[in-house]
Amino acid sequence: MTGYTGQAPDTGIRRGEWVHRAPCRTKDPEIFFTTALVGEARSICRTCPVLEECHAWVMGVEAGLAEESRDGVVAGLTAAERAGLDPVAQSRRARTQETAAARVQQKTDTKPAPLKLAPRKPRRDPRPVPKCGTTAAMRRHQRLGEPLCDACRDARNERSRAKRYARQDRLVKEAWGRGLTDEGICTETGLSKIVVRRARQRQNLPANEETRRAA
Ligand code: SF4
Structure with missing residues (x-):
């Protein structure tokens, strides 16, 4: 993950006028972070007036990152597509694949050890293959230079969604506690209105403007 915080684009980082x-900014951010909604996210990006700027930005901040560390649809591209366009990420992946292949080859080439007369120690059980959808399984895919399977991708998305929400909730609560209105919270945090409203709702925080109006 790149420090990407949940908005598409992440206004906490993207400070440009564009x-x-x-x-x-005015769409539901989940559209850009849900595998089933990739088509919808792409169609929004396709007609985006700042597509070029967004593309340049995301390729810059994610330069060299593995696919697993990228998230969501940005500039109309999925994490895998963006990684595919990044020469550094590509060569790193190729190296990982080569290393994995060399390891397999080495195992195949190794001659069986000569027979020893000493009694053999009981063999340890081979390490179980981790179940897909877990962090261990995701690391295994990475180690073997494989693309993530759907279960691991979904688990990865779920984890980054939780991180994103935690960050948004923290920012919003802090600004809300100082009595800022939703508008003020947006200006202060760089989050969009929809994200601020959702973060408030997740934490059961009433809008400060409504509380003042009622008083
Ligand atoms: S290209 Fe897509 S992600 Fe980028 S700013 Fe436009 S709508 Fe947002």
Whole structure:
């Protein structure tokens, strides 16, 4: 993950003027982070007036990252597609694959050890293959230079969603505690209105403007 915080684009990082013209600011961020909604995210990006700026930005901040460390649809591209366009990530992946293949070859080439007369120690059980959808399984895919399977990808998305929400909740609660309105929280945190509202709702925080109106 790149420090990408849940908005598409992440206004916490994307400070350029173009951010304010990004249509995704007013869309549900989950569209850009849900595998089943990739088509919808792409169609929003396709007509985006700042697609070029967004593309340049994301390729810059994610330069060299493995596919597993990228997240969501940005500039109309999935994490795998962006990694595929990044020469550094590609050569790293090729190296990993070569190393994995060399290891397999080495095992195949190794001659069986000569017979020893000493009694053999009982063999340890081979390490079980981790179940897909777990961190261990995701690391195994990475180690073997394999693309993530759907279960591991979903688990990875779920974890990054939880991190994103935690960060948004923390920012919003802190600004809300100082009596800021939703508008003020947006300006202060760089989050969009929809994200601020959802973060408040997750934490059962009433809108400060409504509380003032009622008083
Ligand atoms: S290209 Fe897509 S992700 Fe980038 S700013 Fe436009 S709508 Fe948002």
